[in-house]
Amino acid sequence: MAMEPMIGLEVHVQLATESKMFCACSTKFGAEPNSNVCPSCLGLPGSLPVPNRKAVEYVIRTGAALNCSVADHCRFARKNYFYPDLTKNFQISQYDEPLTYNGYIDLKVNGEPVRIRIRRAHLEEDTGKNLHLASGSTLVEYNRGGIPLMEIVTEPDFTTAEQCREYLTQLRLILRCIGVSTANMDEGAMRAEPTVNLNDRATGEATPKVEIKNLNSIRSVYEAVKYEISRQRKAVAEGREGELFQQTRRWDESNGVTALMRRKETSDDYMYFPEPDLVPLEPDPAWVESIVSSCPELPAARCERFCTEYAIPEYDATVLTESRELADYFEDACKAFEGAAKTVSNWVMGDLTSLLHEAGVSIAQSPVSCERLAELLKLIDENVISGKIAKDVLAKMFESGKSAAEIVKEEGLEQISDTSALESVIDEVIAENPGPVEDVRGGKQQAIGFLVGQVMRKTQGQANPGMVNEMLSRKVKGEG
Numbered sequence: 294m295a296m297e298p299m300i301g302l303e304v305h306v307q308l309a310t311e312s313k314m315f316c317a318c319s320t321k322f323g324a325e326p327n328s329n330v331c332p333s334c335l336g337l338p339g340s341l342p343v344p345n346r347k348a349v350e351y352v353i354r355t356g357a358a359l360n361c362s363v364a365d366h367c368r369f370a371r372k373n374y375f376y377p378d379l380t381k382n383f384q385i386s387q388y389d390e391p392l393t394y395n396g397y398i399d400l401k402v403n404g405e406p407v408r409i410r411i412r413r414a415h416l417e418e419d420t421g422k423n424l425h426l427a428s429g430s431t432l433v434e435y436n437r438g439g440i441p442l443m444e445i446v447t448e449p450d451f452t453t454a455e456q457c458r459e460y461l462t463q464l465r466l467i468l469r470c471i472g473v474s475t476a477n478m479d480e481g482a483m484r485a486e487p488t489v490n491l492n493d494r495a496t497g498e499a500t501p502k503v504e505i506k507n508l509n510s511i512r513s514v515y516e517a518v519k520y521e522i523s524r525q526r527k528a529v530a531e532g533r534e535g536e537l538f539q540q541t542r543r544w545d546e547s548n549g550v551t552a553l554m555r556r557k558e559t560s561d562d563y564m565y566f567p568e569p570d571l572v573p574l575e576p577d578p579a580w581v582e583s584i585v586s587s588c589p590e591l592p593a594a595r596c597e598r599f600c601t602e603y604a605i606p607e608y609d610a611t612v613l614t615e616s617r618e619l620a621d622y623f624e625d626a627c628k629a630f631e632g633a634a635k636t637v638s639n640w641v642m643g644d645l646t647s648l649l650h651e652a653g654v655s656i657a658q659s660p661v662s663c664e665r666l667a668e669l670l671k672l673i674d675e676n677v678i679s680g681k682i683a684k685d686v687l688a689k690m691f692e693s694g695k696s697a698a699e700i701v702k703e704e705g706l707e708q709i710s711d712t713s714a715l716e717s718v719i720d721e722v723i724a725e726n727p728g729p730v731e732d733v734r735g736g737k738q739q740a741i742g743f744l745v746g747q748v749m750r751k752t753q754g755q756a757n758p759g760m761v762n763e764m765l766s767r768k769v770k771g772e773g
């Protein structure tokens with residue numbers, strides 16, 4: 294039988310709110326263990342939850358970005374289970390009535406369009422965290438307990454690990470773009486759990502579903518999904534499909550394999566019931582409308598627009614739209630420059646990015662504003678300074694906060710475009726290099742490059758290279 298992988302993804306996202314989901318405790322990452330806790334998030338008897346309005350807004354915003362419908366009425370539910378990192382013995386989540394549902398995301402994988410349906414994006418609270426020490430003891434950390442968590446569930450529409458990778462990449466860009474999460478996987482702010490099985494479309498025959506837990510990078514998801522597909526394929530090919538069963542597996546990064554954790558729980562095991570301490574959530578339609586209508590242009594759409602509107606290569610557009618701030622900077626610089634957008638993208642992606650990287654600051658805090666960068670690029674276009682000198686000028690602008698014009702003036706870096714000033718240097722170079730001069734006269738046009746280089750060296754890069762080239766050619770050929 295022809296079995297095709299059927300993969301669904303469940304992604305948990307910590308929302309970037311200041312306070313927790315149902316109490317006023319801080320959500321700050323990296324705080325002293327068990328310092329951001331209170332009776333409510335520790336689940337002490339008598340404490341009552343109060344929902345975080347910002348968290349509700351963030352889920353609606355995400356739902357809008359993922360083309361979901363927003364419920365006009367929904368409820369929180371209790372998911373009951375015992376685990377040391379969950380003091381209440383239940384987690385407040387959403388079950389049969391999610392806040393947003395029935396959306397989709399369009400991806401492009403290897404040039405092919407793929408639509409992944411989004412089943413739901415709902416709201417819940419994070420659990421604490423167990424830290425297993427080498428000594429064998431376990432510490433429990435409750436700072437994370439109660440942080441607003443959004444769960445985004447897809448339909449099992451993925452058929453390859455590549456599609457999963459592209460989905461997570463785009464989802465992360467979207468979450469950052471709309472400002473609802475840092476989506477930093479290494480800090481646990483975004484965690485993915487794929488469910489993988491094989492399915493025969495013709496007969497409906499399928500292998501049992503396997504859920505893979507604890508994946509904290511996009512690469513791990515990609516590798517784990519690939520491994521799991523091949524593990525199930527192998528069992529089927531060898532006639533051992535009877536050995537496959539519904540289960541939860543973990544990804545063993547160092548050995549590159551998935552390993553059995555436990556037989557899968559069903560939702561019955563959690564005894565879900567409506568949360569009695571919270572009234573149903575009924576977001577005001579006008580408020581929902583204002584959130585939906587203020588959804589910014591999303592990275593994939595912006596990338597496409599950059600390619601057509603600015604005629605820059607897809608690679609540039611992809612890099613520039615990886616952050617909203619970077620994309621804004623690029624667009625504002627283009628407007629201020631009024632020259633070729635490719636020039637702007639080269640400088641933003643090249644010299645400016647390395648300066649920012651070295652200084653460890655983000656584009657939003659760049660000491661060189663987009664207007665200032667545009668001024669620098671204009672100086673190159675107007676032949677006031679050469680591109681080579683401009684690199685040094687940019688570094689000085691970055692360091693001093695001065696404008697390009699100020700630095701050029703102070704340091705006398707104007708390009709020498711004055712014919713008489715260049716003439717004497719060119720004459721010198723011709724006199725000192727009879728060999729290459731003969732080569733040029735003999736028709737070896739590439740030797741002119743060497744002579745231009747000599748003039749540039751003598752003028753510390755300040756000569757106008759186009760002018761030097763033209764004057765040299767004329768002089769060598771005895772035309773002036």
Ligand SMILES: [Zn+2]
Binds near residue numbers: 317329330332439
């Ligand atoms: Zn608290």
